[in-house]
Amino acid sequence: MASVSASHLIIFIASIVIAAGVAGTLTNEVGRLSGAIDDIGVDLSQDIRTDIEIISDSGSESGGTNTVYDPSPGDGDGNVTLHVKNTGSRTLPASAESVDVFRDGQFVTDVSVTVVDGSEWRVGNVVRLDIDTGDLSGGDHRIKVIVGSDEEVFEFRV
Amino acid sequence: MGFSVSGSFAIIAVGTFVALGIFFGAASNGAELVTESQSDAYDDRLEQQNTAIEITNATWVAAGILFPEETLVIEINNTGSTGLEINHTHYVVDNDLVTHSEVRSNGDEEVLGEGSDTDLWLPGETLRVEIQDSSVLSTSCPNRVKVISGPGIADSREVTGC
Numbered sequence: 001m002a003s004v005s006a007s008h009l010i011i012f013i014a015s016i017v018i019a020a021g022v023a024g025t026l027t028n029e030v031g032r033l034s035g036a037i038d039d040i041g042v043d044l045s046q047d048i049r050t051d052i053e054i055i056s057d058s059g060s061e062s063g064g065t066n067t068v069y070d071p072s073p074g075d076g077d078g079n080v081t082l083h084v085k086n087t088g089s090r091t092l093p094a095s096a097e098s099v100d101v102f103r104d105g106q107f108v109t110d111v112s113v114t115v116v117d118g119s120e121w122r123v124g125n126v127v128r129l130d131i132d133t134g135d136l137s138g139g140d141h142r143i144k145v146i147v148g149s150d151e152e153v154f155e156f157r158v
Numbered sequence: 159m160g161f162s163v164s165g166s167f168a169i170i171a172v173g174t175f176v177a178l179g180i181f182f183g184a185a186s187n188g189a190e191l192v193t194e195s196q197s198d199a200y201d202d203r204l205e206q207q208n209t210a211i212e213i214t215n216a217t218w219v220a221a222g223i224l225f226p227e228e229t230l231v232i233e234i235n236n237t238g239s240t241g242l243e244i245n246h247t248h249y250v251v252d253n254d255l256v257t258h259s260e261v262r263s264n265g266d267e268e269v270l271g272e273g274s275d276t277d278l279w280l281p282g283e284t285l286r287v288e289i290q291d292s293s294v295l296s297t298s299c300p301n302r303v304k305v306i307s308g309p310g311i312a313d314s315r316e317v318t319g320c
Contacts, residue, residue, distance in 0.1 A: 008162075011162055012161065012162040012165070015162040015163070015165070015166045016162065016165055016166060016169065018166070019165070019166035019167075019169040019170050020169055022170055022173070023169050023170050023172065023173025023174070023176075024173065026170075026173050026174060026177050027173050027176050027177045027180070029177075030177035030178075030180055030181050031177075031180050033181065033184075034180050034181050034183065034184030034185075035184070037181075037184045037185055037188050038184045038187060038188055040188060041184075041187060041188025041189070041191045041192055042188075042191060044188075044191075044192050044195075045191040045192050045194070045195040046195075048192065048195040048196055048198075048199050049195045049198060049199065051199070051202065051310075053306070053310035055248060055250060055255075055304070055306045055310075055312060056250065056253055057250050057252075057253050057302055057304040057314055059302060059314060060250075060252050060253045060301060060302045060304075061301075062252070062301070066253075067252050067253040068253050081253070083248075083250065083253075083255045085248065085306060085310060087202070087206075087308075087309060087310040088199075088202065089195070089198040089199065089202055116255055116257060117248075117257040117258070117259065124243075124245070124246035124308055126248055126255060126257070128255065
């Protein structure tokens with residue numbers, strides 16, 4: 001019964017091909033999922049290791065205004081200078097793109113980041129944030145600094 | 159017919175095992191990274207809990223017999239239960255940051271009773287810092303000084319003697 005053997009052979013080949021396709025797809029997709037899990041693990045680990053502290057003195061005043069605020073640095077706009085210490089367990093990127101600053105709830109775009117005591121923002125090192133806040137009205141103000149997943153708030157009086 | 163079913167099942171089973179092996183490796187790596195960083199973060203928090211400092215003296219001394227130029231003298235006591243590193247200590251004088259290296263270049267920094275060569279500031283010891291005015295401090299006769307230890311625990315005090 002050659003016709004039966006031929007049909008059996010065709011079905012066998014088809015089933016093997018389909019099984020190989022399923023196995024290959026399964027392996028590929030799980031491989032992609034594993035890569036994503038790896039990336040998530042790295043990101044989560046970095047977030048956990050990130051910790052900063054704003055070390056500027058909120059109680060230091062001159063003429064009733066906190067000395068972090070300079071109303072006239074020379075370019076016509078008010079400027080707030082904050083010092084931020086790396087108290088985590090990893091080196092942080094010292095660039096304006098990696099630090100988000102909010103002034104009284106408003107996102108500030110003009111921020112410069114300078115490492116004060118070294119070439120990198122290593123653990124224990126301090127950066128200076130020069131924040132162009134514009135002219136601040138008298139009264140209470142707050143600056144929120146976000147690096148990675150860590151947020152710190154600095155409140156002061158003008 | 160029977161062999162094609164067995165063969166297909168075998169291929170799919172092998173593929174499943176390979177996929178599980180890849181998934182297990184990635185999950186295991188990710189969990190290990192996260193666990194390790196959580197452990198480091200826990201150690202940092204514990205160190206902060208054990209850290210305490212107190213500024214016992216912040217005095218502005220005019221130029222004279224003791225010092226050739228105006229000098230800010232700060233004495234800080236390590237009142238915590240963990241040793242600190244002097245290299246990671248920062249000083250904020252009227253919101254001007256003075257780094258450890260600036261103090262060493264423009265003044266003195268010593269653990270009382272142990273001298274200037276040590277970087278260790280152990281519990282119960284007093285760190286004495288002298289900051290000369292001329293090139294480090296932007297204001298003469300400052301109002302406040304804040305000292306920040308390595309883990310981030312800080313103390314502040316008003317300066318006397320102005």
